[in-house]
Amino acid sequence: MSIAVLYGGNRPNGNTEALTKKVIQGLTVEEIYLKDYLIEPIVDKRHANEGFSEINDDYNSIIDRILQHDILIFSTPIYWYSMTGTMKNFIDRWSQTLRDSNYPDFKNKMSQKRTYVVAVGGDNPYTKGLPMIQQFQHIFDFIGTNFDGYIIGEGNKPGEIIQDKVALFAVEQLRKKLQ
Amino acid sequence: MSIAVLYGGNRPNGNTEALTKKVIQGLTVEEIYLKDYLIEPIVDKRHANEGFSEINDDYNSIIDRILQHDILIFSTPIYWYSMTGTMKNFIDRWSQTLRDSNYPDFKNKMSQKRTYVVAVGGDNPYTKGLPMIQQFQHIFDFIGTNFDGYIIGEGNKPGEIIQDKVALFAVEQLRKKLQ
Amino acid sequence: MSIAVLYGGNRPNGNTEALTKKVIQGLTVEEIYLKDYLIEPIVDKRHANEGFSEINDDYNSIIDRILQHDILIFSTPIYWYSMTGTMKNFIDRWSQTLRDSNYPDFKNKMSQKRTYVVAVGGDNPYTKGLPMIQQFQHIFDFIGTNFDGYIIGEGNKPGEIIQDKVALFAVEQLRKKLQ
Amino acid sequence: MSIAVLYGGNRPNGNTEALTKKVIQGLTVEEIYLKDYLIEPIVDKRHANEGFSEINDDYNSIIDRILQHDILIFSTPIYWYSMTGTMKNFIDRWSQTLRDSNYPDFKNKMSQKRTYVVAVGGDNPYTKGLPMIQQFQHIFDFIGTNFDGYIIGEGNKPGEIIQDKVALFAVEQLRKKLQ
Numbered sequence: 099m100s101i102a103v104l105y106g107g108n109r110p111n112g113n114t115e116a117l118t119k120k121v122i123q124g125l126t127v128e129e130i131y132l133k134d135y136l137i138e139p140i141v142d143k144r145h146a147n148e149g150f151s152e153i154n155d156d157y158n159s160i161i162d163r164i165l166q167h168d169i170l171i172f173s174t175p176i177y178w179y180s181m182t183g184t185m186k187n188f189i190d191r192w193s194q195t196l197r198d199s200n201y202p203d204f205k206n207k208m209s210q211k212r213t214y215v216v217a218v219g220g221d222n223p224y225t226k227g228l229p230m231i232q233q234f235q236h237i238f239d240f241i242g243t244n245f246d247g248y249i250i251g252e253g254n255k256p257g258e259i260i261q262d263k264v265a266l267f268a269v270e271q272l273r274k275k276l277q
Numbered sequence: 278m279s280i281a282v283l284y285g286g287n288r289p290n291g292n293t294e295a296l297t298k299k300v301i302q303g304l305t306v307e308e309i310y311l312k313d314y315l316i317e318p319i320v321d322k323r324h325a326n327e328g329f330s331e332i333n334d335d336y337n338s339i340i341d342r343i344l345q346h347d348i349l350i351f352s353t354p355i356y357w358y359s360m361t362g363t364m365k366n367f368i369d370r371w372s373q374t375l376r377d378s379n380y381p382d383f384k385n386k387m388s389q390k391r392t393y394v395v396a397v398g399g400d401n402p403y404t405k406g407l408p409m410i411q412q413f414q415h416i417f418d419f420i421g422t423n424f425d426g427y428i429i430g431e432g433n434k435p436g437e438i439i440q441d442k443v444a445l446f447a448v449e450q451l452r453k454k455l456q
Numbered sequence: 457m458s459i460a461v462l463y464g465g466n467r468p469n470g471n472t473e474a475l476t477k478k479v480i481q482g483l484t485v486e487e488i489y490l491k492d493y494l495i496e497p498i499v500d501k502r503h504a505n506e507g508f509s510e511i512n513d514d515y516n517s518i519i520d521r522i523l524q525h526d527i528l529i530f531s532t533p534i535y536w537y538s539m540t541g542t543m544k545n546f547i548d549r550w551s552q553t554l555r556d557s558n559y560p561d562f563k564n565k566m567s568q569k570r571t572y573v574v575a576v577g578g579d580n581p582y583t584k585g586l587p588m589i590q591q592f593q594h595i596f597d598f599i600g601t602n603f604d605g606y607i608i609g610e611g612n613k614p615g616e617i618i619q620d621k622v623a624l625f626a627v628e629q630l631r632k633k634l635q
Numbered sequence: 636m637s638i639a640v641l642y643g644g645n646r647p648n649g650n651t652e653a654l655t656k657k658v659i660q661g662l663t664v665e666e667i668y669l670k671d672y673l674i675e676p677i678v679d680k681r682h683a684n685e686g687f688s689e690i691n692d693d694y695n696s697i698i699d700r701i702l703q704h705d706i707l708i709f710s711t712p713i714y715w716y717s718m719t720g721t722m723k724n725f726i727d728r729w730s731q732t733l734r735d736s737n738y739p740d741f742k743n744k745m746s747q748k749r750t751y752v753v754a755v756g757g758d759n760p761y762t763k764g765l766p767m768i769q770q771f772q773h774i775f776d777f778i779g780t781n782f783d784g785y786i787i788g789e790g791n792k793p794g795e796i797i798q799d800k801v802a803l804f805a806v807e808q809l810r811k812k813l814q
Contacts, residue, residue, distance in 0.1 A: 109321035133318065139363045140356070142288035145434050177319070179415040180359060183366030184318045190362045224784065225772045226415050228765040229408035232590070235762045236358040236405050247761065255324050267804040403605065404593045407586040411769070414583045426582065446625040467679035491676065497721045498714070499670075500646035503792050535677070537773040538717060541724030542676045548720045584773050587766035594716040594763050613682050 101127040101276060102167040104160075106174035106185030108133045113253035114218040116260075118173040120269045121216060121249075125276055128167065130160055132184050140190040150194045157191050161201065169212050169276065170243070172234070176219030176250075180230045189237060209242025214272065218265075220254030247272065280306040280455060281346040283339075285353035285364030287312050292432035293397040295439075297352040299448045300395060300428075304455055307346065309339055311363050319369040329373045336370050340380065348391050348455065349422070351413065355398030355429075359409045368416060388421025393451065397444075399433030426451065459485040459634060460525040462518075464532035464543030466491045471611035472576040474618075476531040478627045479574060479607075483634055486525065488518055490542050498548040508552045515549050519559065527570050527634065528601070530592065534577030534608075538588045547595060567600025572630065576623075578612030605630065638664040638813060639704040641697075643711035643722030645670045650790035651755040653797075655710040657806045658753060658786075662813055665704065667697055669721050677727040687731045694728050698738065706749050706813065707780070709771065713756030713787075717767045726774060746779025751809065755802075757791035784809065 103122060107114050122129075135156035143150045164170055174181040181189075195204045215234050219227050227250050238245040249272065251265035252258075259265065282301060286293050301308075314335035322329045343349055353360040360368075374383045394413050398406050406429050417424040428451065430444035431437075438444065461480060465472050480487075493514035501508045522528055532539040539547075553562045573592050577585050585608050596603040607630065609623035610616075617623065640659060644651050659666075672693035680687045701707055711718040718726075732741045752771050756764050764787050775782040786809065788802035789795075796802065 107321070108318055109324075112321065139287055139312065139361065139366075142286070142291065142354070142356075145288075175321070177321075177369045177372070178365075178419075179412045180365065182318065183362050183369045186357075186359065186365045187318075187362030190356045193356070221419065225768060225782070228769060229411040229415075231762060232408040232765060233358045236408075240357075240400065245762070264801070264805045264808055268801045271801055404589060404603070407590060410583060411586060424583070443622070443626045443629055447622045450622055465679070466676055467682075470679065491678075497645055497670065497719065497724075500644070500649065500712070500714075503646075533679070535679075535727045535730070536723075536777075537770045538723065540676065541720050541727045544715075544717065544723045545676075545720030548714045551714065579777065587769040587773075590766040591716045594766075598715075598758065 099169055099276070100167045101125060101169045101171065102164045103127055103129045103171045103173055104164065104185070104188070105129065105131045105133070106172070106182040108182060108184060109175070111256065112175055112218075113251065113256065113259035114173055114175040114216060116257070117218055117249070117251050117265060117269060118171065118216045120266065121171065121272050121276070123273060125273070128163060130163060132160070132188055135160060137184070137187050137191065139187050140194055142193065144193060144197065150197060157188070160188070161195055161204075165207050167211070169214070171214045171216060173216045176217050176223050176227045176230060179226050180233070192241065205242060212244045212246045213238055214246055215248035217248065218251040218253050218259055220252070223250050223252050278348055278455070279346045280304060280348045280350065281343045282306055282308045282350045282352055283343065283364070283367070284308065284310045284312070285351065285361040287361060287363060288354070290435065291354055291397075292430065292435065292438035293352055293354040293395060295436070296397055296428070296430050296444060296448060297350065297395045299445065300350065300452050300455070302452060304452070307342060309342060311339070311367055314339060316363070316366050316370065318366050319373055321372065323372060323376065329376060332373075336367070339367070340374055340383075344386050346390070348393070350393045350395060352395045355396050355402050355406045355409060358405050359412070371420065384421060391423045391425045392417055393425055394427035396427065397430040397432050397438055399431070402429050402431050457527055457634070458525045459483060459527045459529065460522045461485055461487045461529045461531055462522065462543070462546070463487065463489045463491070464530070464540040466540060466542060467533070469614065470533055470576075471609065471614065471617035472531055472533040472574060474615070475576055475607070475609050475623060475627060476529065476574045478624065479529065479631050479634070481631060483631070486521060488521060490518070490546055493518060495542070495545050495549065497545050498552055500551065502551060502555065508555060515546070518546070519553055519562075523565050525569070527572070529572045529574060531574045534575050534581050534585045534588060537584050538591070539575075550599065563600060570602045570604045571596055572604055573606035575606065576609040576611050576617055578610070581608050581610050636706055636813070637704045638662060638706045638708065639701045640664055640666045640708045640710055641701065641722070641725070642666065642668045642670070643709070643719040645719060645721060646712070648793065649712055649755075650788065650793065650796035651710055651712040651753060653794070654755055654786070654788050654802060654806060655708065655753045657803065658708065658810050658813070660810060662810070665700060667700060669697070669725055672697060674721070674724050674728065676724050677731055679730065681730060681734065687734060694725070697725070698732055698741075702744050704748070706751070708751045708753060710753045713754050713760050713764045713767060716763050717770070729778065742779060749781045749783045750775055751783055752785035754785065755788040755790050755796055757789070760787050760789050
């Protein structure tokens, strides 16, 4: 089982990253920090005559990398009760890939993967983060990926996540499962 | 009552824009197409010693414009069951403005506004778009803005929205209310 | 197309009932007021050796009636942000029917029906009623029924529902569809 | 700190009860099995001239008992993606108590309590149980009670809950907090 992590956060060493690092401790994973790449917002041309234009950014290279793996971990801080705009822009572009003749079996390949979400928020993430989890469920249902589980943690200031013992325990269980 | 519309879509003349145009028909409004501006993703420095860095993009100018108005309409296509990454990046940046000494009363001013959401989606938006509505509720609760209502429409191909008669009627009611 | 309405409310002539009556005006429907029947809460014996005990109440007779119809309308006031306990007890019992040898094709028959939900609430039903809609979606997904749409109305005191013009319009559209 | 548990399940020794028992192990609590009492569905007379009629069942005696305690644990299996009809009927009746002159400070007293929810489901409770959690949030927000946390467990057949190690760990943390 081969694993890729997609980090959506924009703060180095944030709580979400810290929690995710504990999930993958000792495992061989490919880590992708979305903030380090240029990912243009989608220009929605699903219904344009000319179709989508090729975009000259880093998006496709990230798709190429995640398609190699069996398991994808979406790691995002909860900003304003949802995934970060950075991660959302990445996912929005899937609409283009679904119609990209260079990726004829994108959906098929994605549907063979398993996904996890790791998310940390500061304002009651256990209830106010739930719509985001429901959205990930809809996203994964659409693309056909199996949504194998999620871990929500609570934390605000850097390092606070280590006080969320239930999240840490859940992380430990997930780590064992991924070994 | 002064009105601003924030468009989050990335397709010219899309269904969401078309539906929103019907809301504001005959009204004086300031229309802001987020896609036409450079809005960097937030670099989360809420807990950094140096604080947030000033970002040299168009974000603040948009904040300046919306702060002038009493009513804000968030108009977003439902991409992957949520607002567009473009709109999300705009909202993510509010975390910075909340700590920006140039905007000492940002939250206070926002809390005096009323907001509406207009959203169109193609995949069962009436149920699968609900987590997004819940997120807007959380967002507006946090910033103190009154969430006065939303309109969800169904449509995929350009122009399809005019077949959603309930959405069109709701738009008409909202238009009267805003007069 | 044959239609049954299941009323979950416990107030005669309440707003939900009034709104639902407008949906079915001029149509031939079978109306079932759940409050007028004895429906015991389920005693969950899915995993008991002896299986479910036969319950001597009105539940099965209602199942017999709804199975005759092609379209089911679930009409419930929003009490405490969800369907009424009366309606919930009725649905809880489906777990028994799914294992009842007298109803070997319950799920199959249910999966051929189309369903609608009509719900009225007094406390921001357009946002706070959304989890209930999501639950109906899960319920209908499980049983295989097509969830064709819902109408949420706002109203508290008797008669207030007629001020919710969007709900009334949606009702009118649904009525035309059901003709 | 004095604790009451409200059990909403209708199966003796079910997974939800088993998980809840682990929360309260070694603590002095008052346990109330709702299924053992007669709790009539509410007859909604909020707007009737004569007001609510007194109901001759066990409901008020349960209210009397829970009002004595500082912490309330709502323990419910997830039936059809929500709390049981039995528990819902109990909560529906709060609308009556809020207007009952024998309980003039019901809301005030409730608002001084802290609440927890313990829920076990068999069909992806970690995602499909989320609308129920959102409803409890709305319920507790309305009544003013602090919603201090919830534990969702996964289990279907009796005893399966002990395989949900994260739920068991969360239970252990909650037990320590309640000591």
